[in-house]
Amino acid sequence: MTYLPHIALGDLGKIAAVAAIMAGVVCVSEAAWIHAKASLAQALIGAAWRREQAGSGSAQPWPWADTRPLAQLMFGEGANAPKFMVLEGSSGRNLAFGPAHDPASAAPGEAGNSVIEGHRDTHFALLRDIKVGDTLHVETLASRDVRFRVTNVRIVDSRRARISLHADIPRLTLVTCYPFDTVVPGDPLRLIVTADHVTADQVTAVHMEP
């Protein structure tokens, strides 16, 4: 009498167990792929960038790419400073490959506010440790190095905040999701880092002032 339901339950259990393990493997590999894609794309885009800067080929990182690198963003000084290729257009797909530039805003390094967004858990994870006074560099396609200093770090509610694009000087606004540690994506808060253009002389002057 108890045989039939026992069989049914047993099969269901087996299916559930196998399905759960399969789903788990899919999820874990998907997570790994997100990170792999973020690093791999940066390497490919970096190579394309150097090709284009050297004048020996297109900045298209891979044949089917529908975006191009716009600038290189460097956090700090020196050869080991973290650097990222900034892509044009802040679509979800571009964000998977690198920090992306809002095309409505000024080009990085030009006068005006340049808005660059990045994922909190891949490229822009390092914004967790950024502080006022930190130095950023933007290298444009024309090999011009523009130096910025972080003037403000704040958290805003994206449902309520807006970013003004007006600025007299070159300004960078870096945007990423906040807080950094939540598991479920989609939090409305954003970390906003503002950095203003500085000339070489100003940097020295700042160090001189107590």
Add this chain to the structure above:
Amino acid sequence: MCLFHLASRAAVTVSIVGLFAWLSGAPPASAHEPLEARSGTLYLKSSPDAEAYEALRVATTMQAQITGNVARVHVTQAFSNAGSDWVEGLYVFPLSADAAVDELFMKIGERTLRGEIQEKAKAQAAYAQARSEGKQASIVDQERPNMFTTAVANIAPHSTVSVEITYLETIPYRDSRYTLRLPLAITPRYTPGAGLDPAAPLAAANAAVVNAEDGTSATPERVTASRQNVDITVELAAGFPVGSVASLHHVVDMKDDALGKQIHLGGSQIPADHDFELVWTPAAAGDVETAAFAEKVGDDTFALIVLTPPNAADEAIQAREVTFIIDTSGSMQGPSIEQARAALQLGIDRLTPSDRFNIIRFASDYSSLFAVPQPVDASSRVLAGQFISALRADGGTEMRAPLERAMSTPPNVGLLRQIVFITDGSVGNEAELIALINRQIGTTRLFTVGIGAAPNAYFLEQAAAAGRGSYTFIADREQVASRMQDLFRKLERPALIDLKLLWPDDLTAEVAANVPGDVYAGDPLVILARLPRSPSGHLTMSGRMRGNDWVHQVQITRVGEQSGLSKLWARERIADLSRHLQFGGDREQLRSSILDLALKHHLVSEFTSLVAIDDVVVRPPGSSGHVEQAPTSAPTGSYWATTGFAKTATPAGLLLYCGLLCITLGGLLCWTRSRRQMAS
């Protein structure tokens, strides 16, 4: 035993099926969350799909009654919900920075509910509770001193809720004309509220945001096309014969009535990208005009003193000795130093042959154009021009020596001595510098000018107060020329020097803000004071005018409690305390002073809100609803990030957790199965 197994397996299976459904694309949070699901702050979606419903509209009606130089303004905002959902409406609107917002009335059908003033957090909690209970409620918060938010909870489908907000303000009088400004547009800002401490780590920055009392909460701005439904009525009872009345940006209807003039602006296609500005002038501008009013509220008496100096045009220019001190430290590099050079040249150009002047530049060291101030002639002008064009920004900021030097030169008899101090810099020895100014200022006046985005405003304001001058803050470099022009014009025409007030019966008055040392032509002085008891007799004002001693006695007129002098005094006192708060005063103490004043005088402030809550539950439980923000006009020529905020978090972390969870569950299932099979 068998039942328990059955139940636990079913539970596991259901939860796995659920996980699959969830992972296959169901969003983590529904776009149409029921109202109950939310708590705390107001809600606004910025994603494109959120714009799909636009049921909410706000129509604004303004009525201003002007009596003398005080305006009582009623702003009615009608929130209309044209949709079939219940809506929580949010509207951000601008008011002038010294508006004393004191009443909120919510009109539901035939009933009117009066709002209560409460501590901001309490008011917001009460509002949130009423919202979730399905009651109609409204709240008015101050976002910035000149920007307010109204929220109205549970607006029924196809219905309207009207909210009336009232405020008082004194009308500024400059250059022989009064200007009433009713703001219609908000300038979008990216950096609202108090700045963060540059040295503060991110954790502190986060704490500041979570604590919305800090004013660091983001600005809820949503702007729209520049034409709006506007209806404005102004009843003008100037209290004196009016020369001319004009609206600066809008075409208005004007007619005379029993009390004075009535001005009306109304229609559906009113350009709202400019504020409504109404100016009027007295028919005859006389000599010094003074007026004093007092209002008794409880044990206290509040007084408003207005001192209008003679018109600028017929006032002789006072001979002066001006020392310009200019900061040439490294931080002035670039546009700042160029603007400062231009401003300085302008100051020299405006000097007259009867004046004397000197220029001192400082960075880590200092140097001056002349050893002592020299008369203005052709050769000294040429030397000044050369000195100015050679100014370069480099080095540190050592303010003490140049200040001491400027103050210690022996004064020239008959000349009014002014120091104009132009800087963008920060200093560490503020207290020492203020003490130095207090000790050595003598009869000299110190005017400080802060250029750039982040001058040490607290120091510059305190320094100007100690030096009995004024403080000019120029954030936008494009404004340097015009603002400096205004300052220099003012400095040329001090109408009344060394002003002193003597209250009747030796009363000690608590003035809302510092009384400046001199009064300048075209720039009347408005003093708000609190007195311990009703004054009998005259207020005596003394000073020097055109080289002679000047004494004036003013009769204090008693006015009724409706005049709102106490509220105007409290508002100005709060503004003064807020400045100290912003410039780094004792936070807890200032906060509690502001809170006490605002609660006592029924005023909206950064720590208090007006909230009105109905008793009736109108929204049926479980009915759907959402929040909408009604658009406010943007001024001409503002720029925005159009795309809003991208989703800048990947699901990688979530996928990893879920994946590991699934594998664990699967493993657990296999293990229990094999154990069962072994057992059987």
